[in-house]
Amino acid sequence: MWVKKHLISMGDLSVNEITKILDTAKMFSVSDQSKIKTYDTLKGKTVVNLFYEASTRTRTSFEIAAKRLSADTVNFSAESSSVGKGETLLDTVRNIEAMYPSIIVVRHPLAGTPLLLSKRVRVNVVNAGDGPHEHPSQALLDMMMIRDVKKDFKDLEIAIIGDIAHSRVARSNIIGLKKMGANVRVSGPPTLVPKVIEKLGVKVEYDMNKVLKGCDVIMMLRLQLERQSQKLFPSKREYARFFGLNAERLKLAKPDAIIMHPGPMNRGVEISSEVADSSRSKILGQVSNGVAVRMAILHLLAGGGQLYENSH
Amino acid sequence: MWVKKHLISMGDLSVNEITKILDTAKMFSVSDQSKIKTYDTLKGKTVVNLFYEASTRTRTSFEIAAKRLSADTVNFSAESSSVGKGETLLDTVRNIEAMYPSIIVVRHPLAGTPLLLSKRVRVNVVNAGDGPHEHPSQALLDMMMIRDVKKDFKDLEIAIIGDIAHSRVARSNIIGLKKMGANVRVSGPPTLVPKVIEKLGVKVEYDMNKVLKGCDVIMMLRLQLERQSQKLFPSKREYARFFGLNAERLKLAKPDAIIMHPGPMNRGVEISSEVADSSRSKILGQVSNGVAVRMAILHLLAGGGQLYENSH
């Protein structure tokens, strides 16, 4: 039975809850467009995507997930919203709530916003990314991929490489993977990987080559190019040289290590095309898992009962 | 039986028609997300939202209303439309009409645009706000709230306070409320409340404290902050002092007076948070009514027959 009303952070989720989401997502997972099924879970119900940051894949992934559960979906974006008219975020959300949607999916540049909202409204809230804080649905889809390939998290060696300091993807993955028994090591330039991150229970190692040794999973993060103007790294070229994953460097990992990236990729910067397009890359599989995991989240928050295939 | 083909202005509607819309809306009204029902009225039909002004709540309210009647909805916005390519409004609308939607919901900055369109096209037109002129669906949702609480409009004392001169919400409410037998008084700075407004049959009183005395309903209008640069009021602080509704001032109204606001609110300007969040505030109820009233409008324009709950 599922009892949580909101999905705000990986920190909130128990091992059982993570397992329940991944098991449910597995039921929604297909290997081929022709096998897509739709379900009645959210028929006649409304899912609102409230995005205060531009997004393609996450918003679309939630939108497609909601539609495959037969929801009506409505998209709000910051630009067209009343935010520009001086309305408070809470008033905006309460207004949306007053139209009686079932679930609000919210992305916001400020850490903690979805948590705050979830305490002040009655509608179910899903965090689709809050500043540098958390991005739980991304971590869950990543974990789904790791479990698909590696079967179990126990004692896996997982390397996360890049801008750890600003990455909600890294943060949510670290929390979730640790909880499930994996070991996590991180690497990147010291300006983007503060030593204090070790408090999350990860090992910091600034030499990427050392980090790769013995890894089962390599999770590359997107380099936010705007960090360059903030002087947090000198050049794309130098970044690629020290922290880019290429075929040569990949040999340092275990022979069956898989490669992941949350997208969008900077090819030739944090990851070479040869690696990104190799059979060991699970990057597109992550995207497919994203829809399945988001269907699972919406299905569970909506009550999580018996699955009825759409009658058509 | 419903015969009107378009919903353009409160001035067009008879007492019977207003009552019919409010009665129909009542059938669509729910008190809780779990009680939402959807209907077959617009199944297989298309509703186009054609918005030449940015809007969140009105567009979304119409979109959700249409979807709960099983319509397919398509959103047009001015930015992405062919307007920027020099096409006339009428050509744009005739093009949309040629794709055979059932209803076009139009918001436009120029007063009279929906009326003009309704005379030149065959498709049903709903006015979702035309410049400073009318916003009939807003007036109807406000009137629904007043009727819900006060049971009857006859001899009610209703105060509308703020920028009466530029407010289509005020205008549509004044026309509708007068028609139903209520008395309307208005207040605000003389720059925003011209004496000539009395021609609509309302009483103008520049002292807000006097206006509140004996009121059953207080309708606060949003202060358009851009009016300040037009020198129509000196400062937000001074505006709040003379025309803001706060707990102290509220005591002047009847003890059971209700408070309304079309949103988005400027908290601390035209309304204090204490008042906005009090049990006498009906502001979120107005938003809920908005969906019900718009379902009623779309249902009636689409033929208004028997209601069939969506078969799922």
Added chain:
Amino acid sequence: MWVKKHLISMGDLSVNEITKILDTAKMFSVSDQSKIKTYDTLKGKTVVNLFYEASTRTRTSFEIAAKRLSADTVNFSAESSSVGKGETLLDTVRNIEAMYPSIIVVRHPLAGTPLLLSKRVRVNVVNAGDGPHEHPSQALLDMMMIRDVKKDFKDLEIAIIGDIAHSRVARSNIIGLKKMGANVRVSGPPTLVPKVIEKLGVKVEYDMNKVLKGCDVIMMLRLQLERQSQKLFPSKREYARFFGLNAERLKLAKPDAIIMHPGPMNRGVEISSEVADSSRSKILGQVSNGVAVRMAILHLLAGGGQLYENSH
């Protein structure tokens, strides 16, 4: 039986395939909003509109077509997409593909983009306009109109007038119409109608009055006003004088010649209002045909089986 997986260009289509699309579109064609039917073809399937150029009518036409086949539709636009984040087009499309849509409808400013994509992805691709290259669904809806009125293409005399050099509409129509046995002549200022266009099998004639003589169909193209700043024509007024279609000039064509325009129109420039609004103008009929043709394209690409009316 339909075998093509993608719809990329008129050049790809055989006479039989063009006929099949037009025949299928005819089944979807209605003369009135009340006769609209919806079908189950794409029930539970997703159609993605991926538009890298602003568009109203084409995107909406595809969106409505998809919805009338019961598809879920998702709109991507260039602005909100990851393109701005440095992702390659191919990565964006592969990401969308990984969410398992059935069909991607793509518009892109670069000629050849849809073809390139179709070779690299497994999902069905529809070209909704690629730079100055092709716009096959527009040509097909134009051809549907011509066939509706003239019954057969054989030996028809068709004039296309305007900016032939930059027009994907002209290009796709020329290819399709020639294939079906029509004769095509083009006219416009020499800066916009290079003599080399005769290689497509059309006759170039710079005197519009001569071109009109004996025409069965007059297809006026939209004048892209930005061509003026490129010095490709001197003024709108002069353009209208030499290449605008007005009632006087129309007398030169056959008495039963029809007038077409892909929209949006510049009234008073390439076409006078008198002509655009006359009974011989098929401009709004083209828009209606657009939905029917796009339903046919989506239906055929999705397998093209038996048509099942939506069960409601």
